[in-house]
Amino acid sequence: MTYDLTPTTKIENYEFAFSGYQRISTYLTEQIVNQLKKKADVTIAIECYPGVDTDDLKQQLVDKLPVDQSYFADDYAMTPESLNQKVADTVTDDRVLGVMSHYQVADFYPDIKTVRADIVTGSGVTVVYGTGATVLASNPDILIYCDLARWEIQLRYRAGMPNWQQDNADEDPLRKFKRGYFFEWRMADRLKRQLLPKTDYLLDTNDKSEPKLITGKDLLASLKVLTKQPYRTVPYFDASVWGGQWMKQHFDLPDNGQNYGWAFDGVPEENSLYFQYGKVRIEVPAMDLMLTNPESILGDRVFARFGAEFPIRFDYLDTMSGGNLSLQVHPMTEYIKDKYGMAYTQDESYYILDAKSDSSVYLGLKDGIDHKQLATDFYKSAAGEIKFPDEKYVNHLPAKKHDHFLIPAGTIHCGGSDTVVLEISATPYIFTFKMWDWGRIGLDGKPRPLHVDEGLENLQYNRTTDWVQKNLVNQFTPLTTNSHERVERTGLHATLEFIDTNRHWIKDEAVLKTQGSVNMLNLVEGEEAMIESTTGDFAPFHVNYGETFIVPSGVKTYRIHNLHPENGEIGVLQAFVKE
Ligand SMILES: O=P(O)(O)OC[C@H]1O[C@@H](O)[C@@H](O)[C@@H](O)[C@@H]1O
Numbered sequence: 001m002t003y004d005l006t007p008t009t010k011i012e013n014y015e016f017a018f019s020g021y022q023r024i025s026t027y028l029t030e031q032i033v034n035q036l037k038k039k040a041d042v043t044i045a046i047e048c049y050p051g052v053d054t055d056d057l058k059q060q061l062v063d064k065l066p067v068d069q070s071y072f073a074d075d076y077a078m079t080p081e082s083l084n085q086k087v088a089d090t091v092t093d094d095r096v097l098g099v100m101s102h103y104q105v106a107d108f109y110p111d112i113k114t115v116r117a118d119i120v121t122g123s124g125v126t127v128v129y130g131t132g133a134t135v136l137a138s139n140p141d142i143l144i145y146c147d148l149a150r151w152e153i154q155l156r157y158r159a160g161m162p163n164w165q166q167d168n169a170d171e172d173p174l175r176k177f178k179r180g181y182f183f184e185w186r187m188a189d190r191l192k193r194q195l196l197p198k199t200d201y202l203l204d205t206n207d208k209s210e211p212k213l214i215t216g217k218d219l220l221a222s223l224k225v226l227t228k229q230p231y232r233t234v235p236y237f238d239a240s241v242w243g244g245q246w247m248k249q250h251f252d253l254p255d256n257g258q259n260y261g262w263a264f265d266g267v268p269e270e271n272s273l274y275f276q277y278g279k280v281r282i283e284v285p286a287m288d289l290m291l292t293n294p295e296s297i298l299g300d301r302v303f304a305r306f307g308a309e310f311p312i313r314f315d316y317l318d319t320m321s322g323g324n325l326s327l328q329v330h331p332m333t334e335y336i337k338d339k340y341g342m343a344y345t346q347d348e349s350y351y352i353l354d355a356k357s358d359s360s361v362y363l364g365l366k367d368g369i370d371h372k373q374l375a376t377d378f379y380k381s382a383a384g385e386i387k388f389p390d391e392k393y394v395n396h397l398p399a400k401k402h403d404h405f406l407i408p409a410g411t412i413h414c415g416g417s418d419t420v421v422l423e424i425s426a427t428p429y430i431f432t433f434k435m436w437d438w439g440r441i442g443l444d445g446k447p448r449p450l451h452v453d454e455g456l457e458n459l460q461y462n463r464t465t466d467w468v469q470k471n472l473v474n475q476f477t478p479l480t481t482n483s484h485e486r487v488e489r490t491g492l493h494a495t496l497e498f499i500d501t502n503r504h505w506i507k508d509e510a511v512l513k514t515q516g517s518v519n520m521l522n523l524v525e526g527e528e529a530m531i532e533s534t535t536g537d538f539a540p541f542h543v544n545y546g547e548t549f550i551v552p553s554g555v556k557t558y559r560i561h562n563l564h565p566e567n568g569e570i571g572v573l574q575a576f577v578k579e
Pocket of ligand 1: 240317326327328348423430431432434
């Protein structure tokens with residue numbers, strides 16, 4: 001078996017799952033007719049995640065229903081000019097970074113009394129659709145939620161989709177993404193959290209030509225299933241200026257004509273989930289699970305600390321036959337809080353999944369360097385006057401398979417070429433202050449944005465060679481050894497980072513504890529393994545080499561079974577939030 005690109009949870013008992021607008025509109029028409037037998041006036045609200053194709057929705061669904069009047073919610077939102085004024089502090093002028101917004105969708109509908117009254121008094125069948133439909137029609141007879149995954153939104157941005165209420169089809173996709181990340185998705189997720197528990201139907205609009213409809217109850221029941229068993233998110237892959245060829249070969253990825261640098265496999269804020277209902281497969285954002293079941297997934301302790309946010313992120317950085325990442329720094333906790341409104345920072349680590357003889361990691365400063373000169377050289381290299389003399393300032397360390405480099409925020413770092421990194425980090429991932437990008441241009445033909453000022457403000461000058469070796473490189477502590485397994489703690493940094501990682505080398509089988517936290521794991525050595533319930537509560541769950549999987553806190557204990565003991569030990573990396 002190779003890496004599964006479409007991990008799917010099969011749902012056995014469900015009411016129905018329809019695909020295609022025709023089938024969906026026929027069904028909804030029947031529901032409207034049924035409602036009309038009970039009452040004279042029926043209101044339907046179709047709430048849309050920003051990015052849903054509302055023209056399509058109108059033509060293919062709204063116009064096909066027996067409707068007396070329809071309202072496109074977005075038409076009643078404030079003008080783009082007023083909206084931009086209102087969110088200027090959140091969106092900012094930076095190309096990459098904004099400030100986490102506190103907005104609610106309703107904040108952008110300041111003047112809707114009249115239309116609300118019209119909707120309430122309208123006779124016959126009224127449909128309100130768009131982002132903010134439920135702000136206009138807050139108590140509909142039928143509520144439909146149109147969902148869309150973040151990766152699909154990003155692909156649509158790149159293909160020219162504007163942001164919500166904007167006319168920015170041609171804008172830099174980095175800026176569109178920033179607007180989504182800091183503003184639109186936060187606001188939409190807040191509304192979604194209120195609506196999912198009461199929605200009558202979920203419309204999956206990821207595939208424009210083949211939308212799918214299930215009941216809200218079935219969605220909630222399906223999400224509940226995942227709170228009691230291991231599961232995987234649907235991975236996605238993206239090219240990068242430094243990207244490599246390893247994932248293409250090892251994960252059997254389609255040829256994209258260039259490279260794959262990134263794999264998002266274990267970023268619950270961005271990835272999605274697949275559920276199978278008979279012949280119909282539904283895709284929903286993995287955020288839906290967080291928004292509806294945060295305590296069961298995270299565990300009380302982690303939920304109390306992070307709220308409905310999944311705090312651990314696994315992703316891949318593949319530079320095999322590619323280039324170096326940028327030389328970079330992440331913000332310290334106080335800085336990210338004060339400047340970007342984030343509750344915790346981008347603490348990281350690089351687990352080396354595969355390497356060549358020349359693989360390396362840049363980590364921490366050298367001893368005895370001149371700090372002023374360092375800053376001058378960063379500015380000069382940013383201005384294109386010199387090539388940054390990294391060998392003068394930054395440690396360049398050899399990296400081999402199964403090494404683990406810890407990268408608490410404030411530490412200068414960079415992954416070298418010819419390396420496959422499994423990044424095991426805190427969830428934030430765009431707070432990267434690039435300080436030197438090796439003088440190259442990005443895939444879009446422009447230099448990638450540098451943040452030298454911010455980087456210098458956060459650089460920890462005391463993290464030099466000795467400290468780095470003693471604190472950040474292969475800090476392995478043996479925990480237990482028995483006839484079935486060897487367990488070692490491999491990271492992350494003991495006091496500076498909140499994630500712990502244990503590595504289990506399993507001969508035949510071993511029982512793991514969730515440690516009162518959600519667990520995120522990856523099979524870092526061995527072809528395949530089976531995750532089994534110690535209490536018979538879930539069916540055996542199969543994992544292949546390199547797959548990231550999640551075990552909810554409530555599972556408490558689970559067995560990992562080496563399916564090929566004759567081939568030697570398997571290695572499993574287990575991450576959790578430490579006590
Ligand atoms: O920023 P580039 O050079 O693409 O580096 C790739 C990535 O490296 C990782 O360590 C993370 O810090 C990411 O936030 C970063 O974006």
